Amino acid sequence: MNDLSNREYGFDTAAVRSGTKRTGFNEHSEALFLTSSFCFESAAEMAERFKHSENYFTYSRFTNPTVTMFQERLAALEGGEACIATASGMSAILSVVMATLQAGDHIVSSRAIFGSTLGMFSQILGRFGITTTYVDPVDLDAWRTAVRPETKMFFVETPSNPLTELCDIEAVGEIARSVGALYVVDNTFCSPAVQRPLQHGADVVMHSATKLIDGQGRVLGGALIGTRQFLMEKVFPFVRTAGPSLSAFNAWIFLKGLETLSLRAERHSANALAVARWLEGHAAVKRVYYPGLESHPQYELARRQQYSGGSVLAFEVFGDTPEQQRDNAWRVVDATRLCSITANVGDTRTTITHPATTTHGRITPEARAQARITEALLRIAVGLEDPCDIREDLNRGLPT
Numbered sequence: 001m002n003d004l005s006n007r008e009y010g011f012d013t014a015a016v017r018s019g020t021k022r023t024g025f026n027e028h029s030e031a032l033f034l035t036s037s038f039c040f041e042s043a044a045e046m047a048e049r050f051k052h053s054e055n056y057f058t059y060s061r062f063t064n065p066t067v068t069m070f071q072e073r074l075a076a077l078e079g080g081e082a083c084i085a086t087a088s089g090m091s092a093i094l095s096v097v098m099a100t101l102q103a104g105d106h107i108v109s110s111r112a113i114f115g116s117t118l119g120m121f122s123q124i125l126g127r128f129g130i131t132t133t134y135v136d137p138v139d140l141d142a143w144r145t146a147v148r149p150e151t152k153m154f155f156v157e158t159p160s161n162p163l164t165e166l167c168d169i170e171a172v173g174e175i176a177r178s179v180g181a182l183y184v185v186d187n188t189f190c191s192p193a194v195q196r197p198l199q200h201g202a203d204v205v206m207h208s209a210t211k212l213i214d215g216q217g218r219v220l221g222g223a224l225i226g227t228r229q230f231l232m233e234k235v236f237p238f239v240r241t242a243g244p245s246l247s248a249f250n251a252w253i254f255l256k257g258l259e260t261l262s263l264r265a266e267r268h269s270a271n272a273l274a275v276a277r278w279l280e281g282h283a284a285v286k287r288v289y290y291p292g293l294e295s296h297p298q299y300e301l302a303r304r305q306q307y308s309g310g311s312v313l314a315f316e317v318f319g320d321t322p323e324q325q326r327d328n329a330w331r332v333v334d335a336t337r338l339c340s341i342t343a344n345v346g347d348t349r350t351t352i353t354h355p356a357t358t359t360h361g362r363i364t365p366e367a368r369a370q371a372r373i374t375e376a377l378l379r380i381a382v383g384l385e386d387p388c389d390i391r392e393d394l395n396r397g398l399p400t
């Protein structure tokens, strides 16, 4: 195989060129290797390659050329040495946990994280003797006081979903480093086109590639990016043995997704900013949450650690009682003709959700109140449609 990625390129060049490996056919676009195993010339060669399976293609649960190309390209974009791809975002989190923690260990995590991540930490890991303390991502003292002698991992997702609260990646990273905890940042909502946490002190970046990396809402996948030593010594043995490996087909979709990531992310952010500004001036909108707005309480931090505001925003409608708030919010959802009523983010198509009754519907009313997810709140993941059409669509259900 002919490796075309042995040079340092700019982000946009790396997005279309890095990781590419060509076969003897010299195909221009990356080949899709739909094969579960690989053949050898002899018993001796097979023995040698099985001994060093991280360096050779033997079986696609271990490595596959299409998956390797995706891993190298994403590592280049995040500015990491290496990447290990997994079957979903959740299996990426499971892999980093299983690779590094054991019974008795403790995680300090932002409490504003993806619902299934909360479920994994609390319900599943709890059964295996791994405990988690949840903290307000913005409150640095809370991170410090949550640390115990057995704390082994810090976990952050920023901006938070749906309220777009930012966690100061660098500041939390300093605390993690001072106590020797592995610092994992879920970068799904931004993608490396918007934020590169390794530059701000993260040890490991985690992705649900299902979102912006695919970009068109087609397939599931995940990834972990970090140092080669950490990933090859800790994570690869787990993924190879336990099998949450990425399919070659999905890797090929993601490789193609990365080629347009930068362009898409730029447009997602520009559209989201246009919609957020319009909502902010709308008489029927109580409040808008978007890191690209000057009114966002952490606008300065957003400018420091993000290249743009990203695709996700939230806003509140009015209502005197929770029932009225829900009615008014649901009216906006039900009046849409363009926006998709679905929870996916990072898709070409704009999606709209009512978090209190969907993504955050299963947590207790007290936890929801503490997280400030009211009945009046709506989340929009802004897509690539004409922003005028998105505004008009949202306006249908807002009183004038």
Ligand SMILES: *Cc1c(COP(=O)(O)O)cnc(C)c1O
Residues within 6 Å of the ligand: 088, 089, 090, 091, 114, 116, 117, 157, 186, 188, 189, 207, 208, 209, 210, 211, 220, 221, 222, 345
């Ligand atoms: C979707 C998502 C995940 C989980 O990813 P899957 O690919 O659905 O398993 C984790 N974190 C965040 C922030 C997500 O949006």
